[in-house]
Amino acid sequence: QVQLVESGGGLVQAGGSLRLLCAASGDTFSSSVVGWFRQAPGKEREFVSTTSRSGGRVWYADSVKGRFTISRDNAKNTVFLQMNSLKPEDTAVYYCAAAARYSWTTRTRDYDYWGQGTQVTVSS
Numbered sequence: 001q002v003q004l005v006e007s008g009g010g011l012v013q014a015g016g017s018l019r020l021l022c023a024a025s026g027d028t029f030s031s032s033v034v035g036w037f038r039q040a041p042g043k044e045r046e047f048v049s050t051t052s053r054s055g056g057r058v059w060y061a062d063s064v065k066g067r068f069t070i071s072r073d074n075a076k077n078t079v080f081l082q083m084n085s086l087k088p089e090d091t092a093v094y095y096c097a098a099a100a101r102y103s104w105t106t107r108t109r110d111y112d113y114w115g116q117g118t119q120v121t122v123s124s
Helices: none
Strands: 003-007 010-013 018-025 033-039 046-051 058-060 068-073 078-083 092-099 118-123
Touching (some): 003 092, 018 033, 018 118, 033 068, 033 078, 046 078
Parallel strands (some): 010 118
Antiparallel strands (some): 033 046, 046 058, 068 078, 092 118
16 A cells, blocks of 8 residues: 655746655555646646656656656655646646556556645746
8 A cells, every 4th residue: 555645736936846745655655656647627637747666767748848857766755746837727736646557657547546636826
């Protein structure tokens, strides 16, 4: 079992930056693919970024490429999402998630564990 808690969300002006942190507990974290998803009001949850179990490979949604960076520290059971050049359309609740059954995946349904989410609001 993996438990995930996100933090670092908040209110920021367009063009600003935020760094999200996902703190994990459980002995299976290092063997899990970890990703970030987001959900805006009235919309379905969408993929943002994911990293392989070792952190050596990363994937990003087209909408955030060049602006967001995902990283993980398995020794500390943490995963980060550095968000730069934020846009109002980035406003959403951001979720950290872990998938134990895949080497990599961007599909919401493939993830087994989810955090409670952290709100990111980007003002214009």
